[in-house]
Amino acid sequence: MPTSSAIEIHALTKSYGDRVVLDDVSVDVARGSRTIVLGPNGAGKSTLLEIIATIRTPTSGTVRIEGHDSREHLRDARRSIGLTPQSNALDPLATPTEIFEFQASALGMGRRAARVRARELVELFGLGDHCRKRIAQLSGGTRRKVDLAVALVGEPPVIVLDEPTTGLDPLARLDFWNELTRLNDTDPDRTLLVSTQDLHEAEVLATDIVVLRDGRVVAHDAPDTLKGRVGERTLTLAMADPASAQHLITKSRTAFQAEARAEDLVRLALPQDSNVLETALEDIGAMAGAVREIRLSEPSLDDVFVALASR
Numbered sequence: 001m002p003t004s005s006a007i008e009i010h011a012l013t014k015s016y017g018d019r020v021v022l023d024d025v026s027v028d029v030a031r032g033s034r035t036i037v038l039g040p041n042g043a044g045k046s047t048l049l050e051i052i053a054t055i056r057t058p059t060s061g062t063v064r065i066e067g068h069d070s071r072e073h074l075r076d077a078r079r080s081i082g083l084t085p086q087s088n089a090l091d092p093l094a095t096p097t098e099i100f101e102f103q104a105s106a107l108g109m110g111r112r113a114a115r116v117r118a119r120e121l122v123e124l125f126g127l128g129d130h131c132r133k134r135i136a137q138l139s140g141g142t143r144r145k146v147d148l149a150v151a152l153v154g155e156p157p158v159i160v161l162d163e164p165t166t167g168l169d170p171l172a173r174l175d176f177w178n179e180l181t182r183l184n185d186t187d188p189d190r191t192l193l194v195s196t197q198d199l200h201e202a203e204v205l206a207t208d209i210v211v212l213r214d215g216r217v218v219a220h221d222a223p224d225t226l227k228g229r230v231g232e233r234t235l236t237l238a239m240a241d242p243a244s245a246q247h248l249i250t251k252s253r254t255a256f257q258a259e260a261r262a263e264d265l266v267r268l269a270l271p272q273d274s275n276v277l278e279t280a281l282e283d284i285g286a287m288a289g290a291v292r293e294i295r296l297s298e299p300s301l302d303d304v305f306v307a308l309a310s311r
């Protein structure tokens with residue numbers, strides 16, 4: 001019976017000589033998720049992704065891709081996965097169409113099927129104007145799209161991307177993120193596993209986050225759950241005067257507290273999944289004229305990273 005995990009990693013270890021780079025890593029990546037791997041430089045992100053993509057071998061442990069053990073059933077595991085590597089590895093003198101057709105042939109497609117697939121990918125990624133230019137003539141953002149398209153030639157259900165938007169300008173990044181979410185939205189069973197150093201990228205894309213530190217998994221959860229673990233959502237109100245602040249603290253059914261830095265400020269901690277906010281807003285509504293400003297702040301992935309990824 002198929003499991004709900006697209007990737008199952010069990011007791012994975014990778015050592016180079018005495019140096020342990022991945023230390024007993026066990027993670028299940030949910031099918032259809034966009035799972036982001038975070039961690040400081042040298043944490044082992046690329047090593048983990050490359051082992052999953054079957055281009056490095058582990059020292060011990062197992063990886064299953066869509067149920068295929070990557071040692072015992074390497075061909076099936078490879079067919080289930082597409083990798084967009086960290087650095088741009090495309091032939092600068094080839095055109096996107098040539099690259100797609102070459103990759104399709106390498107996957108065993110006949111010439112006609114390869115041509116059809118190349119045309120589909122040009123269409124899918126809006127590469128019409130670029131498909132006959134050489135890679136060296138394309139912008140960084142367009143090259144990254146070609147990298148992603150290459151990973152998709154064989155329509156694998158799992159796509160692995162190692163730091164996909166490094167070096168792209170903000171608009172090209174936005175465009176690339178749209179492509180990634182679209183891929184996932186159009187096929188809810190398609191799984192994306194992405195490593196990044198960019199916490200904004202993680203914020204935009206992640207349905208799940210894995211935090212690696214020193215080759216170990218120190219957290220694996222939904223972004224909001226991780227944020228809830230390292231901090232709390234807070235409602236802060238600036239009241240018209242200290243008397244109104246005091247009035248709200250005494251009258252509200254919720255636990256508003258005075259803010260030490262100013263007498264007209266009050267704050268309320270908002271636990272996840274509770275109706276404290278609803279109650280607080282009703283109480284605030286009753287004295288709306290006395291409220292100057294309302295601010296809702298949440299812990300961010302920066303807070304998660306600092307708390308979990310740094311030593």
Ligand SMILES: Nc1ncnc2c1ncn2[C@@H]1O[C@H](COP(=O)(O)OP(=O)(O)OP(=O)(O)O)[C@@H](O)[C@H]1O
Pocket residue numbers: 016021039040041042043044045046047048197
């Ligand atoms: N072929 C190798 N031989 C020896 N050590 C290696 C080799 N490849 C990687 N390492 C070491 O393994 C550790 C993890 O490297 P890896 O590239 O997986 O980390 P990373 O989290 O992707 O880092 P970054 O964010 O800087 O890309 C690093 O200390 C690196 O020096």
